[in-house]
Amino acid sequence: xxxxxxxxxxxxxxxxxxxxxxxxxxxxxxxxxxxxxxxxxxxxxxxxxxxxxxxxxxxxxxxxxxxxxxxxxxxxxxxxxxxxxxxxxxxxxxxxxxxxxxxxxxxxxxxxxxxxxx
Numbered sequence: 001x002x003x004x005x006x007x008x009x010x011x012x013x014x015x016x017x018x019x020x021x022x023x024x025x026x027x028x029x030x031x032x033x034x035x036x037x038x039x040x041x042x043x044x045x046x047x048x049x050x051x052x053x054x055x056x057x058x059x060x061x062x063x064x065x066x067x068x069x070x071x072x073x074x075x076x077x078x079x080x081x082x083x084x085x086x087x088x089x090x091x092x093x094x095x096x097x098x099x100x101x102x103x104x105x106x107x108x109x110x111x112x113x114x115x116x117x118x
Contacts, residue, residue: 065114081111
């Protein structure tokens with residue numbers, strides 16, 4: 001009886017070890033893009049400016065979204081967004097880290113306003 005219980009526990013443990021969980025997205029940009037195709041991102045917002053292979057992933061440096069916007073205080077500003085995208089071997093986005101941001105038209109982050117649009 002003890003051998004059956006131990007064997008059952010071992011099988012369950014092996015099955016559970018194959019499962020992975022991911023935490024909640026760190027921000028609305030990651031919520032929108034993590035798991036999506038990098039091709040879809042670059043087609044929508046412009047190609048990356050550089051890429052660096054890092055083992056099984058590639059780190060892409062991207063800059064885009066150049067615009068002149070009207071801020072909440074009535075002034076205008078030239079804005080853009082810069083980010084680093086970590087992309088896996090299947091060309092899916094694994095993470096996005098914003099490296100340069102400006103105040104947006106509706107809030108503190110232009111990158112968030114730009115990159116969370118559908």
